[in-house]
Amino acid sequence: MRKCKYCKAVELLPAAKCADIVEKKGYCSIACLNSMTRDKRIASQEKAESKATQVAREKLKTRAEHIKDAQRWFNKWIRLRDKDKPCVSCGNNGGHDKGIYGHNYDAGHYRSVGANPELRFNEDNCFKQCVKCNRDLSGNAANMRIEVIKRIGPDRLAVVEGNHAPKKYTIEDAKAISTQYKAKIKELE
Numbered sequence: 026m027r028k029c030k031y032c033k034a035v036e037l038l039p040a041a042k043c044a045d046i047v048e049k050k051g052y053c054s055i056a057c058l059n060s061m062t063r064d065k066r067i068a069s070q071e072k073a074e075s076k077a078t079q080v081a082r083e084k085l086k087t088r089a090e091h092i093k094d095a096q097r098w099f100n101k102w103i104r105l106r107d108k109d110k111p112c113v114s115c116g117n118n119g120g121h122d123k124g125i126y127g128h129n130y131d132a133g134h135y136r137s138v139g140a141n142p143e144l145r146f147n148e149d150n151c152f153k154q155c156v157k158c159n160r161d162l163s164g165n166a167a168n169m170r171i172e173v174i175k176r177i178g179p180d181r182l183a184v185v186e187g188n189h190a191p192k193k194y195t196i197e198d199a200k201a202i203s204t205q206y207k208a209k210i211k212e213l214e
Contacts, residue, residue, distance in 0.1 A: 029053035031061040091199035098206035100132035105213045107153035113172045114158035114165035133159040143192035
């Protein structure tokens with residue numbers, strides 16, 4: 026005896042005219058067959074509405090929201106890239122309590138995004154950093170510099186610390202950055 030695909034009841038011999046069709050499709054009755062068809066139709070309509078809503082929501086996003094999304098993907102990639110390394114500032118490798126932040130690590134920028142927005146997505150400027158150092162100690166920059174030199178070398182650090190042309194990211198820039206780091210995340214995972 027098989028179970029009905031819809032109600033999961035053990036199939037009984039169907040008594041309807043369409044017994045052969047119902048039985049071949051794996052349902053115990055015409056009602057279950059019709060209900061499953063209706064549920065599938067409703068699910069596909071909801072999926073189509075959901076996609077339409079996502080597209081509409083995407084069109085309404087501001088430049089700042091696109092940059093925030095790009096930053097989220099970039100930060101996730103930084104945490105994945107450095108997952109086997111300790112905090113760049115204090116050398117801690119997971120001992121801090123999760124506390125109010127809900128996770129142990131951020132992607133901490135050596136040169137802050139506020140002071141150097143052009144370095145926001147520079148991979149040599151960003152490293153896995155514990156929440157305590159990044160948020161509570163404002164990056165713990167003195168200790169961070171020592172480890173950054175070890176990780177990327179003094180030449181690449183000099184480029185990060187040097188002068189840079191101002192950069193104002195456009196929506197297209199942010200979308201391209203999001204796409205780039207989504208792909209890089211896929212490679213690492």
